[in-house]
Amino acid sequence: MKKILVTGGAGYIGSHTVVELAQAGYEPIIIDNFSNSEESALGGIQAILGREVPCHRIDCGDAEALRQVFKTEGDIAGVIHFAAFKAVGESVQKPLAYFHNNVGSLITLLQVMKEEGVENLVFSSSCTVYGVPDHLPVTEATPTKPANSPYGRTKQMCEDIVHDAAGAPDNKVHTILLRYFNPIGAHESAKIGELPLGVPNNLVPFITQTAAGLREKLTIFGNDYDTPDGTNVRDYIHVVDLAKAHIVAVQRLLDRKASEAVETFNVGTGHGNSVLEVVATFEEASGQKLNYVIGPRRPGDVPAIYADATKSAEVLGFKTTTSLRDSLASAWKWQQTLSK
Numbered sequence: 422m423k424k425i426l427v428t429g430g431a432g433y434i435g436s437h438t439v440v441e442l443a444q445a446g447y448e449p450i451i452i453d454n455f456s457n458s459e460e461s462a463l464g465g466i467q468a469i470l471g472r473e474v475p476c477h478r479i480d481c482g483d484a485e486a487l488r489q490v491f492k493t494e495g496d497i498a499g500v501i502h503f504a505a506f507k508a509v510g511e512s513v514q515k516p517l518a519y520f521h522n523n524v525g526s527l528i529t530l531l532q533v534m535k536e537e538g539v540e541n542l543v544f545s546s547s548c549t550v551y552g553v554p555d556h557l558p559v560t561e562a563t564p565t566k567p568a569n570s571p572y573g574r575t576k577q578m579c580e581d582i583v584h585d586a587a588g589a590p591d592n593k594v595h596t597i598l599l600r601y602f603n604p605i606g607a608h609e610s611a612k613i614g615e616l617p618l619g620v621p622n623n624l625v626p627f628i629t630q631t632a633a634g635l636r637e638k639l640t641i642f643g644n645d646y647d648t649p650d651g652t653n654v655r656d657y658i659h660v661v662d663l664a665k666a667h668i669v670a671v672q673r674l675l676d677r678k679a680s681e682a683v684e685t686f687n688v689g690t691g692h693g694n695s696v697l698e699v700v701a702t703f704e705e706a707s708g709q710k711l712n713y714v715i716g717p718r719r720p721g722d723v724p725a726i727y728a729d730a731t732k733s734a735e736v737l738g739f740k741t742t743t744s745l746r747d748s749l750a751s752a753w754k755w756q757q758t759l760s761k
């Protein structure tokens with residue numbers, strides 16, 4: 422089986438991708454420093470797969486430790502790099518930690534991959550690189566705009582670093598950049614899912630925690646935007662659909678199907694939903710009335726963004742299959758499991 426290193430493999434998207442990799446016949450190897458994930462995710466993965474997935478507890482920024490993993494594991498066919506901090510608001514408070522971790526770990530990884538002769542990389546990028554787009558939906562050719570946060574800037578910098586590294590004469594690494602939209606939901610088994618530390622920044626875990634009685638109410642950050650119902654519009658993609666996009670990307674790299682050393686794909690549903698639509702859909706899916714109020718806008722929020730998913734469909738052959746309703750139902754099932 423082809424060995425795939427998954428950095429941040431114990432995290433929300435990482436753990437779901439590890440499950441899909443194993444079930445697609447690959448041999449995933451996890452690297453995680455558990456700075457933003459929990460060991461319980463390893464147990465959840467094992468419960469789903471019926472076997473343990475090896476995990477190296479190291480920081481991707483530690484070149485020597487990373488080198489040792491590559492040497493210990495031997496024939497690594499490719500790397501999926503999730504390991505990064507990802508809270509927009511937190512990045513404004515701790516910009517240096519975000520640049521050091523998100524940009525530093527990518528540079529270290531690329532250096533070690535070059536030394537060890539590993540030539541395939543899938544990189545976790547984000548729709549944040551588009552900033553506030555002039556037109557919707559956004560395609561991969563939509564110009565990136567100044568990011569709204571240090572987090573977004575780290576993703577833009579990482580994309581530039583991948584492109585520049587690929588342009589070096591001695592480069593051998595082929596990369597696929599996946600620009601995620603808004604991942605939500607959990608594996609149908611409810612054995613893995615989103616584990617926000619502290620008060621959730623993201624909408625869906627805040628909704629499920631409110632419905633579970635852990636939060637008093639949801640505050641909707643503004644309803645006076647230039648959108649159909651005044652609330653922000655996003656492209657909410659089920660986390661298992663997102664995980665499956667990584668399997669397709671890995672196989673494309675291994676098959677050397679790409680014409681260029683770096684390819685970029687939007688990974689979203691291609692549909693936009695407003696915050697109020699998400700709330701209404703959650704109430705229908707869960708049978709739970711949600712307590713919410715309208716509050717002030719959140720600085721840095723983009724009024725509306727959703728993907729043109731045509732390139733992923735036509736070039737990757739990837740399409741999402743999970744509806745917003747089913748995604749929210751899976752998030753609610755996971756929350757109920759956590760509450761037990």
Ligand code: WQD
Pocket residue numbers: 507509546547548549601602603604622623624625627639640641642643653654655696719722
């Ligand atoms: C979604 C919508 C909020 C919480 C971020 C990153 C992005 C990606 C996903 C990593 C917005 C509204 C939220 C709340 C609310 N992460 N909201 N009340 O900001 O679209 O994207 O997470 O890749 O890169 O930027 O996600 O879930 O925080 O917000 O009204 O309590 O929900 O205003 O419109 P966001 P989010």
